[in-house]
Amino acid sequence: MRAPVLLWAATTWLAVSAVAHPGRGGGGGGGGEQPLSRIAVERAVLAVDDAAHVKASPLVLGLTGENSEWVDVEFFHPNPSSDDWIGVFSPANFSAAICEPENKRQYPPVLCTAPIKYQFANFTNDGYNKTGKGYLKLQLINQREDFSFALFSGGLLKPKLIAVSNKVAFANPKAPVYPRLAQGKSWNEMTVTWTSGYDITEAVPFVEWGEKGGRRFLAPAGTLTFDRNSMCGAPARTVGWRHPGYIHTSYLKDLWPDSPYTYRLGHRLMNGTRVWSKSYSFKASPYPGQDSLQRVIIFGDMGKAEADGSNEFNNFQPGSLNTTHQVISDIENIDMVVHIGDICYANGYLSQWDQFTAQIEPIASRVPYMIGSGNHERDWPGTGSFYGNLDSGGECGVPAQTVFYTPAENRAKFWYATDYGMFRFCIANTEEDWRPGTEQYKFIEQCLSSVDRQKQPWLIFLAHRVLGYSSCAYYELEGTFEEPMGREALQELWQKYKVDLAFYGHVHSYERTCPVYQSQCVVEASDHYSGPFQATTHVVVGGAGASLSKFTDSKIQWSHFTDFDHGFVKLTAFNHSSLLFEYKKSRDGNVYDHFTISRDYRDILACSVDNCPWSTLAS
Secondary structure (H helix, E strand, O other): OOOHHHHHOOOOOOOOOOOOOOOOOOOOOOOOOOHHHHOOHHHOEEOOOOOOEEEEEOOEEOOOOOOEEEEEEEEEOOOOOOOOEEEEEOOOOOOHHHOOOOOOOOOOOOOOOOOOEEEEOOOOOOOHHHHOEEEEEEEEEOOOOOEEEEEEEOOOOOOEEEEEOOOEEEOOOOOOEEEEEEEOOOOOOEEEEEEEOOOOOOEEEEEEEEEOOOOOEEEEEEEEOOOHHHOOOOOOOOOOOOOOOEEEEEEEOOOOOOOEEEEEEEEEEOOOOEEEEEEEEEEOOOOOOOOOOEEEEEEOOOOOOOOOOOOOOOOOOOOHHHHHHHHHHOHHHOOEEEEEOOOOOOOOOOHHHHHHHHHHHHHHOOOOEEEEOOHHHHOOOOOOOOOOOOOOOOOOOHHHHHHOOOOOOOOOOOOEEEEEOOEEEEEOOOOOOOOOOOHHHHHHHHHHHOOOOOOOOEEEEEEOOOOOOOOEHHHHHHOOOOOOOOHHHHHHHHHHOOOOEEEEOOOOOEEEEEEEEOOEEOOOOOOEEEOOOOOEEEEEEOOOOOOOOOEOOOOOOOEEEEEOOOEEEEEEEOOOOEEEEEEEEOOOOOEEEEEEEEOOHHHHHOOOOOOOOOOOOOO
16 A cells, blocks of 8 residues: 555645556557557656756746747756656646545545646757756646646656646636637528636626627627536546536627628626637628638548647647648638548547647637537447447547537537538538438438529538548458448439538548449549539548548549548639639648539539439420
8 A cells, every 4th residue: 555645745746547548558558549648647656856846937828818828847857767758737736635536445546637738858858868957848728727747757658756847827717718610500690619717607708799890799608518427438537537618609690791790709707897808800601602702621630739749649640730720821711611520639638629729719710610520529339329439538529519519400419501602511420320211311311402502503511431432441451442331321312412522531631533423433533524413522531630541552443533641622612603622731732633613503403323303294
């Protein structure tokens, strides 16, 4: 038994007992897609060295309203080694006293919660292994609590707590942060969702908004949150748990089409004072069918990455920041973003949701950021997900459907339709059953069949897993070149309702097919299509950030263009008859694949393979 004095003397030291993803390698060494899962939290021991120290400055962050700041961390270890590391903990007090041992007769572990990020001590200090002196410059974002920095030896698998820093904190840890716009359920409604530390018993949330230069309005906001018991398993329920704060959503209604608006987030405290965010702006959606320039970015599997290089291993999400930066740099020429699943790869480490929303704030605060559900948001055994794997890390969809708004009838189902001008987007949820006879199949058919193609000629289907076509090596091993039961269930709908494009993530690369039906090219792939619809072009665009997926070496007849690199797609509708498709690499923003579609309404009415309507010879 450990001496009680050792455990309880760690008065301000965090707690992390890591349960790695079950079935993916234990001891924190598995879980490949989430760096924090590599820390063997449950093995941490106290090895405090009075000669060691960690110092962090400045003590107070965000004095002029910033939501992110760089912190200088200086440290010394008299017995340094190459596997020493610095963990960033929030809340700053991570003593064993905050742990809740399952067995009341036993002392709690030294660590019972994971750090929010980490970096090796010698990351920017070549001489650290000799001198023991080190320095890191780390970026912190406002996450509603204070922070401390802990020095560990023993590497990630056998961590020994050596020293802990002073605390640092944002001037207002509860401030409203990271607004995310999303299309509402009607074309002239925009929703604003944000995060704060204010419960509704402390402050009333609202949005001040109005046309640019015009009258201001106040719109109330609803508030949601969730607790540890809402999680379905570890690590989300254990070492990955961190309170998500309070998620507020306001509905800005009766917007004028294509008009510019400004807004800011507000909270009215019980003493009458108000707390404000900075001001943001957006452009309202066009009227459905409106003939104007409309531009949409589509990608999947972006994840998050740290600007300071923290948390990185094995080239884990190298493209994430590049994709984010490319979209930000072109934001004036973008009207909407669709992120089709595998959002941030938190995988049960809930601090990562804050960090992702901070990363995309320059995008999501300006244009609607629509998301779909992926396996890393939803899947968990025994919870109703179509796949009984462990990919969500115990989140079972709760953070995704709370942190982001979608105009779904049931946000837990995560399938919905959204219109933007001349586009109709039908967003499916591959983590729920989509086969004929299911609720989702009925939704998909309703979404595809109900669009007025004279007003909205560009019909787009989106889903996370590849329900269409992919020459990924993984699918070849399964003998399917698709998600099993995918296109067999849906290809007749795509053909019947003349779906122009179908997009998927899940496979971390880019691929474009010919217009294909029943595994055959109906017409040869081209850089220009015109005349009547022939078949759907399927696009895998899951290379926005996560480590890349290999293609098969086999020659696949329907596969026209593949790219083993990070990238995203941009669609530009010039009018009802002309659509431009561009695939851009995240590294440079240049176009590497493209094609155009020229089609009149009479071409949409015309029939082709398996989509000719019944007709009569009667006059």
